[in-house]
Amino acid sequence: MARKSASSKAKPPPSDSDSQNSTDVATQQQGKDKPRGTIVFFHPDLGIGGAERLVVDAAVGLQERGFRVVIFTNHCDPSHCFDECRDGTLDVRVRAAGPVPMSILNRFTILCAILRHLQLLITIAITGELYSLRPDAFIADQLSAGLPLLANLYPAAPILFYCHFPDLHLALGRDASLIKRLYRRPFDTLERWSMGYSTSIAVNSDFTRRVVNGTWPGLEDQKPMRVVYPCVDTRAKAAASEDDEGDSEPVLDGDKIILSINRFEGKKDIGLAIKAFAAIPTDKREGARLVLAGGYDARIGENVRVLSELRSLADSLSLGHATVSSSDSLSSAPLTSEAPVLFLPSVSSASKAAILEASRLLVYTPAAEHFGIVPIEAMLARVPVLAATTGGPVESVQDGITGWLRSTLDTPAWTDVMTRALSLSKKERKKMGDAGARRVEELFSRDGMARRFEAILAEMLAQPRVPVESTFFGRVIELGAMVVIMAVAFGFGLLIAHFYYPVRHSVNNMLGFTKKKDT
CATH class of the missing domain: 3.40.50.2000 (Glycogen Phosphorylase B;)
Incomplete structure (x- = not known):
């Protein structure tokens, strides 16, 4: 076994x-x-x-x-x-x-x-x-x-x-x-x-x-x-928290990170995150970074096409971007570049967890998603979630408590939440993060699913x-x-x-x- x-x-x-x-x-x-x-x-x-x-x-x-x-x-x-x-x-x-x-x-x-x-x-x-x-x-x-x-x-x-x-x-x-x-x-x-x-x-x-x-x-x-x-494995997260003494090196420059974790597929509507991020007022967006990470397989034509389209979208919105092909290379040059948009295809579990810990907000863009495990992972990491008002996230994310639910047809509403998340105080982030972690422990633990x-x-x-x-x-x-x-x-x-x-x-x-x- x-x-x-x-x-x-x-x-x-x-x-x-x-x-x-x-x-x-x-x-x-x-x-x-x-x-x-x-x-x-x-x-x-x-x-x-x-x-x-x-x-x-x-x-x-x-x-x-x-x-x-x-x-x-x-x-x-x-x-x-x-x-x-x-x-x-x-x-x-x-x-x-x-x-x-x-x-x-x-x-x-x-x-x-x-x-x-x-x-x-x-x-x-x-x-x-x-x-x-x-x-x-x-x-x-x-x-x-x-x-x-x-x-x-x-x-x-x-x-x-x-x-x-x-x-x-x-x-x-x-x-x-x-x-x-x-x-x-x-x-x-x-x-x-x-x-x-x-x-x-x-x-x-x-x-x-x-x-x-x-x-x-x-x-x-x-x-x-x-x-x-x-x-999600709540026990592994608890063990990692006990081992963390708070002196680990940051994986990205700055702490104003908005993260998206999705496979590079058209139905995931990752472009919504780029459009909403680009619409944040310039003064509010200063120092902020949008990280687009997720599953990517070069054998799958759709993955290749979608990543190319997202890069083109960032160019059309005058957003500089960089790509790290190997998700394990957290110390590579692009991660310390000034590009406001960072693509991380085929992100590893360790890389994803490290970047999630440093994020201010997790944006989950798919509409009518069957369930969506990523919002659960984010709430366990005490990161607020912005997700769609349809599908599985409605059952996992509590609007205004553990995150926000907004229509994917309303891009300005996503921009407003991103702007708000970047300006939340530490106390507000902690309150929302603690609420999310409690909800995951109660409803989405691995032991509970196994039972x-x-x-x-x-x-x-x-x-x-x-x-x-x-x-x-x-x-x-x-x-x-x-x-x-x-x-x-x-x-x-x-x-x-x-x-x-x-x-x-x-x-x-x-x-x-x-x-x-x-x-």
Whole structure:
């Protein structure tokens, strides 16, 4: 359970003796007489993001409560993941990293993700790794398409599916053409159908629960649905506070820092922070810095594009800016430059925590965010939060007490809050910071989240399981239908690429559609 396996290369299945040794270590560490069972997680890509942070915290929390935990994933880059995934805290196993790519010419991402997930399930089944673990329960998130296959491969273990947000809305929320919407339709149908194979469903907020019920009426009548808030490790924060003697070096020049932590994606609306910051009166903005940090992956086209667009936006508003490519280089030159805007792509946990401690305000720009773990981290660090009036932050941030809630359509309102935060006295900052820390301790601790997961697992395990033999032929038909749906979607996607996408010539060449010139 504490093996160092966070590698981007697949490793061979553990032997029975290795599994027993891992279990013994976990048992001794937790002071348990015997292991409480094996929980297997499935997550497509263990990078740096809110969904990944939840999976890691849930896994660590259950592990601390005496369970053996194993996480299967298609990808985990040691240089781009959370510390627990690379330092041996968690047993992370990378399987089926290829040959299916993450995308095809930056298209068909959802199709590739589903195929990679199915490939992972088949791989660990064929090698016997899945069965050697003898899992008591499964926890999967983000992708539900593999649940029917998983239910057939190992019907004895119940499945908890954690729904961060219906993928249907994530796709249709974009400025998509009719053709692209039609392409998505089979996957939206697959999402709802495959979720029916879960034993229970968990969501990350009441907001998401309402969206799920509105999207799929009757689903909650068929499957128990529970709200399990994401969390932060309050104990680690308390230990760090005790060790801090107040003489650490500042990570940035000055103390008037406004911080944004988000993945570099269009839906995060990071540009709002730049626009609001630029509108602060010049005399009030003197010495202030806007730091834009967050998850960034050069393999993802959207990340590259959004970062470039944000730089251009800063230029258009006459805001000087600098970029630190390596988030671990806190002593590098740009951090001490005079640029009022600083970009920190792929920020590490240590860097993020250090800069957060020095910030006057955390701005969280996404509208209708499913939950948002960053405001929780900020409140635990006693930093006031400015967030949107929609989505999960409404459940976490108390307007006027732990921070402020403002409409993302009202940029001047965000500017006003930024200006106010920069002028708050130490006493006012302390009062608001203390209120935020108390709220996190009460509602969003890791131990509390682990206990909620444990209660759901106990409830699922108490339910009788249907033997696989009794529904074998029906399941074969259903799995065949799933394959047909994906094949149709893939073929339809290729037609779209051939006739509509700007990169159609590249696709044509790849598929051999280009006509040969007469010689």
